[in-house]
Amino acid sequence: MLERTHGNAPLAEIQDLGVRFVGREATVHAVNGVSFAVRAGEVLCILGESGSGKSVTLRALMRLLPRQARIEGSVRIGNEDVLAMPARQLRDLRGGLVSMIFQEPMTALDPVYTVGQQIGETLCRHSGMTRIPARARALELLELVRIPSPERRLDAYPHELSGGLRQRAMIAMALSCNPRLLLADEPTTALDATVQVQVLILLRRLQRELGMGMIFVTHDLGVAAEIADTIAVMYAGRIVESGPVAAVLGAPAHPYTQGLLASTVHGQPRDRDIDAIPGSPPDMRKLLPGCSFAPRCAQRLPACRLHTPEARWPAPDHMAACLRVPASLG
């Protein structure tokens, strides 16, 4: 077992992360200066709509980005500088210290190997186990993620499992080398409602029992409310609001978060329109100066178009990047 960090030292610290995809015709500014930290035992939810840069941010933490991506800033995980790491060390990091689960287990798992073989391979690669103990450990892992009749499932191919079981098998594989940080990219989005809640409860339980840090990317406010300790709301490649889940969802300070809450359908009266946010997210190839949300914002000021609003703090642990938020503590 790896030693676990206790106390307050962050497990992962990301500073001023920027990701650009440079193409022949245009450059996409996917992530534009994102900073956050995650401690052991903490769940950070990155909440955002498609194109907000939430998945790119997550992938940048493991440098799982295509070659045309230009990454800037600093990513430190457990005292290691991930962006400066040589390829060999990076391979040790991935699946060892940090591992990741994806939205679509059918494409993340290899269709031509059984679940047991795939979990075993990870174990052999990272902890030097031989085949037989690896199989025993794989069985333990399937039990850990509560797969019914795990002996039988070890020899099953991914297509023989239901969506929920496949997702559990992927979680088992991600946990196989006792990662200290688990990255989850919309792991419940493709699942049915009755299965989604099972996987969420499982992830919450495992994260707590194993004391892992977790970064969970989602577009779904309800899912974030179920699993997050802290939330970071992303819009156009920036974190526009962050703080404890109860504060961000209970008293959102940024107009975008407020709009997102109002436009999410959850028991609004049927005879009235939903308060939708007008317009659509900006084109990440041609970002304008100023607050990216300003063109859609009902509360915008002339100054919003001039420069990117800096962080303001409605409470010591609650940040919102908006000129409308009082600059000093009230």
Added chain:
Amino acid sequence: MAVIDTDKPILDARDRGGPAQPLLIARDLKKHFPVKGARGKSVQAVDGVSFDVQKGETLGIVGESGCGKSTLARLLLHLVVPDAGELVFDGEGVDTPDGIRVDALRRQVQMVFQDSYASLNPRMPIRDSVAFGPFIQGKKKPAAREIARDTLRKVGLDPELFGPRYPHELSGGQKQRVNIARALATGPRMVILDEPVSALDKSVEAQVLNLLRALKRQFNLTYVFISHDLSVVQYISDRVLVMYLGRVVELGPADAIFDKPQHPYTQALLGSRPSMDPARRIEEPPITGDPPNPIDPPSGCRFHTRCPFAEPVCETRDPPLGFWRGGEAHAAACHMLDPHSGHSLARDA
């Protein structure tokens, strides 16, 4: 609650049966798809589904993946021909000798699909895509183009700006508006919406839902709205039909379904909804496991393998869809509701 929007009389020259005649009646619809390589086996996608759609209402259909809701949508338009069962549109049997022909049905019923990009021709500017329906149905080209311009305006897209564009130049929300415009361009009385907002971001989803509600009022439309998202169905529907593995398990007014769900599956679905409140998280999943494979569905009540209240009777006998406790409007198919079923938890109504 009003099932039918009564503030506007339904005036339509094509109306044959009058306001009391359901616009669409489905009786015992059945569609089994044979499975390749497995002799005699089939996916029982829709297995004996019956319901009415009243004029002017929105009927929501919910269920998990594989429950047959999308096949059902296609059956209603004969995009997939049912193996058995009948469809009656405004009093006329669909595809029967003295009834309404399928092409005539499709003039009055249109459909919007989930994948807004795949449903548009990538090589056609959107004004042509929208004009295509009216043109095929006999309008001259200039008239069809005029209809397209007008309909694009009604879904909130400037025809001068967006008309010449191709689908890949539009955002997801804009493409879905084009699909809605295309469905409306032929002047349908009924629109079947198959997961129309599921692929959209939340902020755009709200815009499209508002648009759909406004268009329904403006054109006196009747909607069949299919979704896996209970909150969206609750918001948009007058009545709700809950499907599980090809069967109807519950059908009733939206308020009744959401306030007093009768079927254990509906209760589990509602209990699986995230709370939106971090102080009231779901601690235990309402049911375990995944929906079973629709090839070889469980015997008797198809939900018995996951139902916390299942007893031997549930395994052997099919529960009928009946009106038990909810009066004449609210039906459910569960042995616990039927006092004579032999289930130990069955009570007198």
